[in-house]
Amino acid sequence: xxxxxxLFSGFxxxxxxxxxxxxxxxxxxxxxxxxxxxSYGPEMRGGTASCSVIVxxxxxxxxxxxNPDVLVALNLPSLDRFExxxxxxxxxxxxxxxxxxxxxxxxVKVFYIPATGLASENGIPTLAxxxxxxxxxxxxxxxxxxxxxxxxxxxxxxxxxxxMGLNFKALELGANS
Amino acid sequence: xxxxxxxKGNEAIAEAAILAGCRHYFGYPITPQTEIAAYMAKKMxxxxxxxxxxxxxxxxxNMVYGVASTGKRVMTSSSSPGISLKGEGLSYMAGSDLPAxxxxxxxxxxxxxxxxxxxxxxxQATKGGAHGDFxxxxxxxxxxxxxxxxxxxxxxxxxxxxxxSMILADGTMGQMMEPVELDFDVKERPATPWATTGTKMERxxxxxxxxxxxxxELERLNFERYERYKAVEENEAMYEEFMTExxxxxxxxxxxxxxxxxxxxxxxxxxxxKAGLIRPITLWPFPKAPxxxxxxxxxxxxxxxxxxxxxxxDVKLATGCKVPVTLCNxxxxxxxxxxxxLEAIIEADKLGGAK
Numbered sequence: 001x002x003x004x005x006x007l008f009s010g011f012x013x014x015x016x017x018x019x020x021x022x023x024x025x026x027x028x029x030x031x032x033x034x035x036x037x038x039s040y041g042p043e044m045r046g047g048t049a050s051c052s053v054i055v056x057x058x059x060x061x062x063x064x065x066x067n068p069d070v071l072v073a074l075n076l077p078s079l080d081r082f083e084x085x086x087x088x089x090x091x092x093x094x095x096x097x098x099x100x101x102x103x104x105x106x107x108v109k110v111f112y113i114p115a116t117g118l119a120s121e122n123g124i125p126t127l128a129x130x131x132x133x134x135x136x137x138x139x140x141x142x143x144x145x146x147x148x149x150x151x152x153x154x155x156x157x158x159x160x161x162x163x164m165g166l167n168f169k170a171l172e173l174g175a176n177s
Numbered sequence: 178x179x180x181x182x183x184x185k186g187n188e189a190i191a192e193a194a195i196l197a198g199c200r201h202y203f204g205y206p207i208t209p210q211t212e213i214a215a216y217m218a219k220k221m222x223x224x225x226x227x228x229x230x231x232x233x234x235x236x237x238x239n240m241v242y243g244v245a246s247t248g249k250r251v252m253t254s255s256s257s258p259g260i261s262l263k264g265e266g267l268s269y270m271a272g273s274d275l276p277a278x279x280x281x282x283x284x285x286x287x288x289x290x291x292x293x294x295x296x297x298x299x300x301q302a303t304k305g306g307a308h309g310d311f312x313x314x315x316x317x318x319x320x321x322x323x324x325x326x327x328x329x330x331x332x333x334x335x336x337x338x339x340x341x342s343m344i345l346a347d348g349t350m351g352q353m354m355e356p357v358e359l360d361f362d363v364k365e366r367p368a369t370p371w372a373t374t375g376t377k378m379e380r381x382x383x384x385x386x387x388x389x390x391x392x393x394e395l396e397r398l399n400f401e402r403y404e405r406y407k408a409v410e411e412n413e414a415m416y417e418e419f420m421t422e423x424x425x426x427x428x429x430x431x432x433x434x435x436x437x438x439x440x441x442x443x444x445x446x447x448x449x450x451k452a453g454l455i456r457p458i459t460l461w462p463f464p465k466a467p468x469x470x471x472x473x474x475x476x477x478x479x480x481x482x483x484x485x486x487x488x489x490x491d492v493k494l495a496t497g498c499k500v501p502v503t504l505c506n507x508x509x510x511x512x513x514x515x516x517x518x519l520e521a522i523i524e525a526d527k528l529g530g531a532k
Contacts, residue, residue, distance in 0.1 A: 015371060021183070022352065024183055025183060028181060028183060028356055033354060033356075033437070034183070034355065035353060035354070035355050036183065036353060036354040036355070037349065037352065037353040037354075040208070040209055040348070040352050041290070058434070060436075061436050061437070061439040061440040061443070062351065062436045062437040062439070062440050062516075063353050063355075063433075063436065064349070064437070064514075066514060094314055106454060149414075154183075167183075
């Protein structure tokens with residue numbers, strides 16, 4: 001795809017912004033044009049957080065994603081709010097541990113990942129976000145060891161280098177789910 | 178070539194200011210520009226600079242006034258209501274002919290308003306900003322890269338003309354991350370013989386002051402200042418043109434509005450409407466030339482703004498009201514969608530008369 005518009009959404013604290021940064025950085029290391037735009041303000045504190053990411057071969061125009069090609073919803077309010085906006089033929093990735101209902105749209109490809117459950121079972125309770133990223137990249141045909149490593153290296157600061165391995169584990173769990 | 182890194186617009190401003198030699202930052206936190214202060218708080222102590230969180234915006238701007246009078250590069254940043262508080266200091270600095278950089282990452286107003294992006298401080302920024310006859314150089318970045326580049330440019334222009342430069346950004350520009358390269362050349366600073374750095378008993382006292390009680394004298398100062406402003410208007414207007422060569426419909430937009438408009442223009446072209454964009458990069462001086470030129474061939478202009486219609490007045494002035502100018506806007510923290518701009522382009526295409 002020449003340009004992919006992502007919308008990541010969930011509760012504040014689920015690592016939505018981090019997941020978005022990972023995808024943006026991954027694009028950057030692949031010489032793509034990228035933009036990352038978070039929601040900000042009070043809604044970030046415990047409410048729904050969202051972040052728009054565009055990865056494109058062309059310069060990015062508006063950084064605001066209102067009709068995503070790919071929606072990642074990590075909680076029910078996010079799915080309720082953004083399901084209708086996904087482009088026909090687009091993708092929806094849901095954390096099915098936290099979202100009990102099914103997606104109503106029939107013109108999109110839907111993937112349910114019990115990410116929060118998988119994360120706790122595997123001793124990485126804070127990395128449900130990256131489990132979903134693993135699944136997402138796999139389904140988008142964009143899952144490569146090299147790409148993931150480049151993205152992670154950029155997004156994880158040197159001080160937290162010990163987190164690299166765990167993030168890898170989460171991405172692999174997702175990709176194989 | 179330096180590595181491209183992802184940075185928030187606010188962080189890019191802060192890092193660029195440091196690269197430009199700014200070692201004094203005074204501010205007071207306010208969303209959506211707080212990352213500038215946070216970045217400065219982290220960095221300044223490490224490089225021998227001064228970061229100070231003042232007790233208020235008014236205190237911060239007067240600290241800027243103080244450091245500026247010693248001829249050092251200095252800045253403050255805030256968002257809309259905070260900039261209003263700085264108004265008095267901005268006027269005093271203009272009256273004292275001091276260079277400084279002020280950043281306004283705008284949010285919805287008036288009053289305390291909201292915290293979402295806005296462009297509704299256009300009048301305030303471009304038509305003075307406070308009491309008295311004065312101008313600031315107003316720079317409007319439309320990317321994170323420009324947040325950085327125009328910060329350096331802002332310092333350079335402020336020094337060159339001994340006036341305040343203002344970066345007029347908005348919440349989106351401040352909060353978004355894009356790749357940025359920070360390997361630009363910073364020009365050498367002009368000398369500051371006027372600075373109050375101590376006479377060392379070797380020269381006359383320098384006086385930095387905006388008080389002038391003799392009317393004839395104050396008038397002379399005003400006229401002299403406006404000679405300088407004239408030079409700024411003649412030499413420093415900056416803009417970008419996008420698909421304007423054959424355009425029937427010209428969209429005028431700056432900052433985030435210009436990015437949204439580009440999407441709409443590309444879509445309009447697909448539908449067979451010849452649309453183009455003039456993006457003012459300096460809002461003062463307003464780049465009149467491309468508008469004068471386009472007014473000879475275009476059918477209509479559209480001003481796309483995150484306000485109730487402020488820049489549209491400058492577009493009308495620059496086009497001499499020769500062709501219709503319509504407004505496409507959202508306010509209060511909302512942002513026009515590409516679809517809304519496209520609709521405005523389609524409407525304008527119907528409305529424009531034969532040329």
